[in-house]
Amino acid sequence: MVNLNGTLVPNNEATVAINNRGLNYGDAVFETMRYSGGKIYFWEDHYFRLMASMRMLRMEIPMNFTMEFLEDEILRTVTTAEEKDATFRIKLLVWRKSGGKYTPETNDVAYSISCENLDTPFYVLTDANCEIELFKDHFITTSLLSTLKTNNRLINILGSIYAAENEFENCLLLNENKQVVEALNGNIFLISGNAIKTPPLADGCLNGILRKQLIAIIKLMPEFSIEEKSISPFELQKADEIFITNAIQGIVPVTKYRKKEYVNTTAKVLLPKLNLKARLS
Structure with missing residues (x-):
């Protein structure tokens, strides 16, 4: 499932508008996080980096975008997965709402939360060539x-x-x-x-x-x-x-x-x- 602005929808039904500013102008920021054992690794650091990024890009941070709210939304998205106890890569994407060209009509934002399975529940070193x-x-x-x-x-x-x-x-x-x-x-x-x-x-x-x-x-x-x-x-x-x-x-x-x-x-x-x-x- 994908969380689009608080609404959970199946992956194959999750869509954004053609005039999405993240798509058209790269007017978006994101965090990728590891989820394992019922918790988001280093969530506080991810949250504050996201807030700092949004401020730097002059996005309007919604009043409800608290650390607790976004954590709950991430956990709510994860618990809809078929394997609830699995390890996930979480992506939290925030973009400025549609309107305008280079100059946006609004600084209000929308967001999505998506997840995909990871193989190991913790960090491991591989023997693979790099x-x-x-x-x-x-x-x-x-x-x-x-x-x-x-x-x-x-x-x-x-x-x-x-x-x-x-x-x-x-x-x-x-x-x-x-x-x-x-x-x-x-x-x-x-x-x-x-x-x-x-x-x-x-x-x-x-x-x-x-x-x-x-x-x-x-x-x-x-x-x-x-x-x-x-x-x-x-x-x-x-x-x-x-x-x-x-x-x-x-x-x-x-x-x-x-x-x-x-x-x-x-x-x-x-x-x-x-x-x-x-x-x-």
Whole structure:
């Protein structure tokens, strides 16, 4: 089932108007979340990121868009699924209501909530190959808009097509200063010895929920140091380990970049701590 503005409808009957502003102008923001064991992982962080994104895009936040209301709507949608106790990927999409061209007639919003099954009830590391390459056809701009989860994802789409055509599992995106910003579907972390780096938000990377959680976890581990610092492409082949993070998959170790192959030692140490924090969130 899909929740359209509070009304539950079957997936094959869920439709939006042809003049939908998310469809026509990318005038929409979204959150993708993991649901398992009766709870939404890191729900509070997702909620406040959504509210901040809506404010930045000058959307009118409805009075009833409280954390409790949206959580109840998500849970109500999940409980209509055939496998109520399954693990789900939840997508909460909010768009500005129809009307106008580039200048909207209203800042009021509509929303949808959809879900799809996931295979595992918690984050796991897979043994699958994850060979990456740089995507250099287009660049992310170093602006606050780049840190938001909006419907403007053409660079990610084109990068994903490039990866598929060249048999890479993922690509890394660069900003206009030729600094490594993020992967196609998540933030990146580089490990050299006990030093861990991830690009700063000022470089244009997504303000990722898992990024935030892992930074907090690593800061409590005296055996590691963590810094948010710009990453040059030349650093990739010098690193001992690289991994990608997102709210659905958790930690995805990179196995190869060009001639360099990587270990996943640090990822194995961090994963149980991340799963514990997710369950307690």
